[in-house]
Structures are given as structure tokens and as C-alpha cells.
Amino acid sequence: MKKIIMGGMVAAAFTAQHAGAVDFKAGDWTVGVGGIVNAYYTQVSCSGNAVGGLALASKGLGCGGQDDRSTIGNGLLPNGLVTSASSNLGGYDVKALIGMYHATATDSAISQNSGVDVRQAYFTFGNAEMGTIKMGRDNGLFGAGAIFGDMTLIGAGAPVQATQRGRVTLGHIGAGYSYVGYYGQIAYSSPKSAGFGVDVALVSPVSDTPLLTPSLYSTKTSPQLQGQLTWSGGGAKAWLGAKTQKFESVTAGVKDFTMNAFEAGASYSEGALGLLANVQGGKGLGVLSDADQGNTTARNYFVQGTYKATGKMKLGLGYGISKNSDNTTGTGGLKSNANLTLGAYYTLNSAITLVGEVGQTRSKGFNGNEAKMNGASLGGIIFF
Template sequence: MKSNQRKLIAAAVAMLSSTGASALELNAGDYKFTVNGNINVHYIYSSCENNAVAVGGGLACTETGSAGNNSSISNGLLPAALTFGIITQQAGLDIEGHFGFYPGVSSNDGGSPNLQQGAPLGTNVALATTALDVRQVYLTFGNKDIGTFSLGRNFGLFGFDAIINDITIPGVGAAGAAAVGAPANTTLGSIGLGYIYVDTLAQINYTTPDFAGFKATVGIYDPLNPVGAAASQHSAPGFHGKLQYTTNFSGAKLYLSATGLTQKQNDVGGPGNNYTSSAFDFGGKLTIADFELAGWYYVGDGVGTTALFLNSDDGAGNKRESDGFLAQATYKLGATKLGVNYGVSSLDLAGGEVNPTLVKDNKKITGGIYHSLTKNLTLVGEVTAVEAKNHSGGKNEAINFNIGTFLSF
């Protein structure tokens, strides 16, 4: 559960840390080697629900032991990152290879930045270390005339634009595990609170050339099992696609996108319990001078909530429907950006299902201040309120505050 909720995206590192040139570029013959990355650290204080009700899949933190409040020092929505690129041009083709390595600052011996060390030592104790997460290994080739092919492990298409434009990318958003005394190396941001996490997938994609601002991507990906279900063979891959459009007019810039995915799930809950998962999202961003509005909406059938195929069916192959949205506004005052976003992720019961403690919806509102102390160093302050409600009407509420820094290079 923690692993699927808290993996965060490296593509944001590239957008935040570079305006063209990489932090380091080395030329050797026909090859260029590049290095980018970030280090971000935040103090996070969380006030959690101390009269908690059962909400399976709820993202509002609850009291643990005798404590309803928690302090932690952790990474935010993004882990720290060190990303390497290898670039060359051969026979008229632009060829690139990419590797992404993601450490954190929280104590962890679990082999993944999001799996804490367990018994007999316990969690977040002396002698622990952090771990390294390798989530990107992919290559691309093509050119502006024929388009681009991408093969390897990289971020998927569904949900990508929602998270890459989330104002909490350099910050924290919802605290997630950082609120419960055993912080993972990333927080939630707005994951499960306005969009489903895009995740990293083994995939093969093709992106068309730019046609008057339009681009399309189609591809296949290694099919995923539902979270918590037994491993299953899949006779066909998963499929996903994306259509995007960018234009400028009257001093404004508009970006629109729509994505979709579909995948067959086999033998969920027993032989013969098969179903097809599908999801669709659309949204955009409008920038006028220093003001920006953004929003994305998604709907899914047998896709679940928070992570791909988490709580996607009732355990017997009967699909649950889900939907959600994230709305956001920002305004720049010189070197300071002010922002607010609000998100909701809802999950319906399957037909005939009785499950009063299953999460019905997770809601969040975040207000943030992001000040560029230098072109690479950003100071961050945020306040986030989260509500989780179950299907019997019970709900938990929590709030967290964070201050920290984000260094990109």
C-alpha cells in the first residue's frame, strides 16, 4: 500500500531543475552525457484525527498509540534525484538513454525508499539507512519528421499531466506516511486526492511529430495485477494513449490533454473472475501573464483509487467505478508564487456490494507559498487539510503544515 501510494515522478525533476541546459554536460566524441537532479527536505507537522472511524483506503491520518500529532523531517512529494542522460545522433536519428536514481533522507533498510525496516528492530530507529530507488531505465529514438519511439521503464500516460502540474511537486501536500511516525521517502501531494498516481511502467510507445500544436502517443505496457491480488498471467498487454495540444494566443498560453488506458484482469478472486479495467482523464492549463489556472478530471471502471488497480474490485471480479478532479490556481508576485488547489477522489461500491467502511471519497485542499531564493533554490511553505469519508457516512479529518527547501540542479 505505502509503496504504491508514495512513488513520485522524476519527470518533474527535469521540469523544475532545467530550463534547457543540464546541470552538467560532457561531450565525448559523438555522445553527450547529462546530469540533473534535486535535493528537497521539509519539516512536516501533522495533526491527525483522534476519534477515528474505520475508512479502508482513507488518506486522512489518524491517531497512533496515544499521539494525535506528529513531527517529521522528510522528503516531500518528490524524492531526491540524480538522473543521467546519454544523447547522440546517428543516421539522422536522435537517440537517447536515461537512468533515474532516487534516494531519500528518511531512515529505511527495506530495500526500497518506501518500505520501512521491520521486526525485530522496528521502524525509524538507530542504525537504519536510506535506500536507492531505480525507477527509470529507458531509451528513445526518432526525429521531428518521423516522431519518437520510447522503450523501457518510465512514467505512464494516464494521470501524468495532473501530477506534473500539481503545485505541491516541490513541496509536500498531504503528508501520507510522514504523519504516522515512520516516514517513507515521499509524501502524497495530491495522489489519491484528485488523481490516481501515474506510476512507472515497463512500456513501448510511439509519439507522432508535432502537427500545428497537436501530438499523439500510443503504446503498450506490462500489465499490472490488482494491488493485493495473486499474480496472474496476461495474454495481452495493457494499452494506453494520449492526445495533447499547445497553442499561444493574445499573450496567453493554453495546454490541453486527454489520456486513456485499458487492461484485462484475469482470475481475480478465482478462476473465471475476469474483467476489463479502463480509465480516461482530460484537462488543461491556461497561463495569462503571472496568473495560471489548471484542472484535470478522471473517470475509471475497475481501476480503483489512489494507485492503479488499488481497490478496483470487490475481490470477486465485480468492478468498482471511480472518478475525481483537481482544480488549481496560482499567481506570481516577482520571485514568489502563491497557489491553492482542491481535489477529490471518489470510489463507488460494486453492484450489490455491502462494505460500509470502504472509502467513499478522499478530499484535500492545499495552500502554498513558493519563493525562489535563487534560480535553483526554492523555499516552500504549505498548509493542507484532508478529509476521508466511508460508505456509511463516517469521516476522519486531518491537517498538516510544512516548511522546507527544494534545490534543483
């Protein structure tokens, strides 16, 4: 899981939390340094029958091979250090950003914990008339609305132990939406007009990354394409997205196929109330990454409601389910993953949020087997 789940989602969460990064002037440039650190105690218990494939609630993945397990590690976000430099040069707004990320929990008290993931490294240029061009490595467009709007982004969501140790938890990844993914890309964002905006990205193509079986597909000259239409007005936002890529077989007897995936979502906030809904569907959509189940058609549904009970306390309930339409070889027999999370998020001050969540994850197989993981998490996160 090392190249998939550790996310450079800090920059987006950073913005959402209005974090007070340190900015200072250096000639024509404004240089910013900020970051994030978080830790959550998670306790899980797994029961039920064996379910194949990427069954997140199974004993193997959900509880890391145990009936019960606990970890003190990252939530859905890793720890991160984000540096940026911005300026206006020759009539263009210019920015460069590098984000470096790291995990908290390991299975050893003496081995080196030195793995660093540079998930973001890009620069942008543009202005109000032409829009913005981005070049480098950053998150994809597809799935951004769901994961960055998920309340568990600053919590844990599904505390899958196989990913939390050495990486992060999953939120509703694989149980409500597919992971947003990080890619080399050249992207364009249009100027907003009447609340509408268009984003398109030419993305470096990726191979499939099945975590439990050998890789079946590679990629050659066909890039991945992603696009998104967005609208915002008042407290409402809406988005339509799509992505496509050809996957070429490297395995005898397995045919090439083209991933085609689509999504639609919306969010609304008014006073203390917040709502979000998102749906995804398509061929090759994957559970945790593009085509990790091969040529399989899947659908993802995610809904969430939050309520700010006091000036400092926000309560929320989120439910997501990811369903495979057909029992293809790539599914390993997995029919669906679903997660329900109830969370409480207390703003201690402008930098720290304390979080408590409880939830249940269920995985079902096409053979009728079902696995269940009950989980709880308690901890906090700081943006600086």
C-alpha cells in the first residue's frame, strides 16, 4: 500500500482549515512554510466470514490479520511539511509548491522510520484573464470533491489497520469513493464565469496496482485524461467529472481495456448545517487506485451531513458504499465495501482540532459471505 494511500492531501485540508502558515518576503517572492501533524488511537474488532479481494472489513485488511487490534498512528492525513513560493512576475501570478509527507505508526520501536513521500511538487502560472496552468505532480481532479469534503479528512474514518501502520487510515476510500490519486500532470483551470469553472488535465498514465495479486496491465503512449466542470454560488457547490485511460495487457490471455469513469456531486452549507453527496461509476474505477480490480465495472455512493452544535463542536454522520457490478476475476469475489462513521470534531483553538469517531465497515462477497469491522478512533490534528 505504500505508493497508494499516503496522501499529499495536506494542501487542500490546509486551505479548508485556514491554517496559519508562516509567510515571509524574499525579494519578489513570498515564501510560505506550514505543515500538519496528527495522531489517533484506533481500536478495531473484526468478525464474520472470509471475503476475498480488497475486503476492507476483513480480518486480513481491517484488523491487520488479528481479531482485534489497536494502533496509535495517522488518521486519513499523514504528517506533512509544505513549502511554497509565490510572486507576480511579468503580469503572471506564479507559484511553486513542494509537499513532503510521513507516517507515524510502525511495527517496530527500533527500526528507522525514514520513509518520506514527496507527493506534491508543481508550479503554476496564470492570471484572471487566461486562467491557470499547472505543471508537476499533484492530486487528480476526479474524486477531489468527495474526499476533500469528507469530514473524516481531519479524522480517521475507516481505521483499516493494514494501511494505518506505516501509512494512513482510509476515511471512505474504497467504501464510498475511489482515491483521488496523485499524478504527474499538465492541467488547466479556466477563469470562473457566473460561478462556473472548467478544469482539464493531461495526466501521466499509470499501471494497475492490485495489492493482492500480480499486476496485469501496463501503459505505453496513451496518457490519462481527466476533466471537471464545477459551479459554486452562495453556500452551494456542484461538480461533474470524468477520467479515461487505456490499460494494455502484459499478461497472456488478458485483453486490453479502457478505463472510463464518471462522477457527479454537490455540497451545501447554510448556517450550522452542511450536506454533501457524491456518486461515481465506470469501468476500471478501482477500489483504492485506478484499475486495481482490472476490467471491472463499479459504482460508489457517498452521503454526509454535519451540524455545528456550538461555536467549537461539529457533529457529523457519513455513509459510503462501493459496489462491484460483476464478479470478474479482478474482484477476488468482493461485491461491496460500506462504511458508516459518526464523528465529533472539537476546535480547541485556531490550530488544533480534537476528534472522536465511531463506525462500522462491512464487506460482502458475491458468494454471500460478509465481514464486519467495528472501529473507534480518538485523537487530534494540528495545522501550523
